[in-house]
Amino acid sequence: MIQIDLSGKRALVTGANSGIGESVAETLAEAGADVAVNYVTHPEAAGAVVDRIKARGRNSILVCADVSNADQVAEMFAEIDTHLGGIDILVNNAGIDGQAGRAWELDTGHWSRVIDINLTGAFLVSHEALRRMVAQKSGVIVNMTSVHEMIPWSGYAAYTASKAGLSMMTKTLAQEAAPFGVRVLAVAPGAIKTPINKSVWSDPAGLADLNQKIPMGRMGERAEIAGMVAALASGIASYATGSTVFIDGGMTDFADFSHGG
Numbered sequence: 001m002i003q004i005d006l007s008g009k010r011a012l013v014t015g016a017n018s019g020i021g022e023s024v025a026e027t028l029a030e031a032g033a034d035v036a037v038n039y040v041t042h043p044e045a046a047g048a049v050v051d052r053i054k055a056r057g058r059n060s061i062l063v064c065a066d067v068s069n070a071d072q073v074a075e076m077f078a079e080i081d082t083h084l085g086g087i088d089i090l091v092n093n094a095g096i097d098g099q100a101g102r103a104w105e106l107d108t109g110h111w112s113r114v115i116d117i118n119l120t121g122a123f124l125v126s127h128e129a130l131r132r133m134v135a136q137k138s139g140v141i142v143n144m145t146s147v148h149e150m151i152p153w154s155g156y157a158a159y160t161a162s163k164a165g166l167s168m169m170t171k172t173l174a175q176e177a178a179p180f181g182v183r184v185l186a187v188a189p190g191a192i193k194t195p196i197n198k199s200v201w202s203d204p205a206g207l208a209d210l211n212q213k214i215p216m217g218r219m220g221e222r223a224e225i226a227g228m229v230a231a232l233a234s235g236i237a238s239y240a241t242g243s244t245v246f247i248d249g250g251m252t253d254f255a256d257f258s259h260g261g
């Protein structure tokens with residue numbers, strides 16, 4: 001029987017206090033991994049994730065760090081080294097979509113904030129993880145991009161640029177790390193029902209507009225992303241590196257062309 005088996009693996013999931021990250025952290029634990037739960041806000045929610053992982057009999061620690069701050073990231077890895085004994089799986093999930101608005105309407109400060117967290121943050125955490133993974137000649141990094149690594153999105157120039165950047169960072173780090181037995185991949189979710197897009201799915205008109213952009217006609221569930229992340233992190237995907245797996249109900253499959261043309 002083929003099975004996702006992560007037993008004995010030590011994972012770090014950033015932004016694991018809510019949304020897709022929370023689901024990924026719990027799914028990796030379900031597959032047998034010990035998990036460091038990173039957060040920067042809502043410590044009580046992050047603590048509840050740790051408790052649920054421990055209830056499964058896995059080891060789990062709470063690590064507070066702003067991923068865009070190199071010193072805090074280094075301290076987070078020192079904690080992981082001490083309490084989990086190292087790292088085998090990194091999921092760079094922490095991200096924000098930022099303030100919505102057309103480029104000329106927003107203050108330029110919003111740009112740096114989105115890029116700092118979504119792109120620089122993923123780099124800083126990967127930098128620490130890769131030092132350890134390359135030395136031990138094994139490891140997997142999964143970066144959470146978005147369909148917006150390829151679909152432009154008015155009002156979100158910083159977000160789309162950060163995700164496209166993260167996609168290219170994935171490919172380049174994969175090339176660098178492959179000779180050392182380390183794989184680097186990206187998962188690109190479409191519209192997954194989480195707090196980040198609540199304003200859209202809690203409004204019937206917004207939800208109807210979103211659904212008609214998706215050939216499958218519905219939003220995705222967090223578990224539909226988390227299962228794929230666990231599979232990619234496991235030996236099942238031992239020959240996969242440098243690519244993005246889109247999990248989007250067909251959002252990138254040109255829904256408009258299901259009629260006319």
Ligand code: BGC
Pocket residue numbers: 097145146147148189190191192196197
């Ligand atoms: C965004 C969501 C959005 C989805 C599809 C994601 O990257 O975070 O807010 O619903 O893309 O547009």
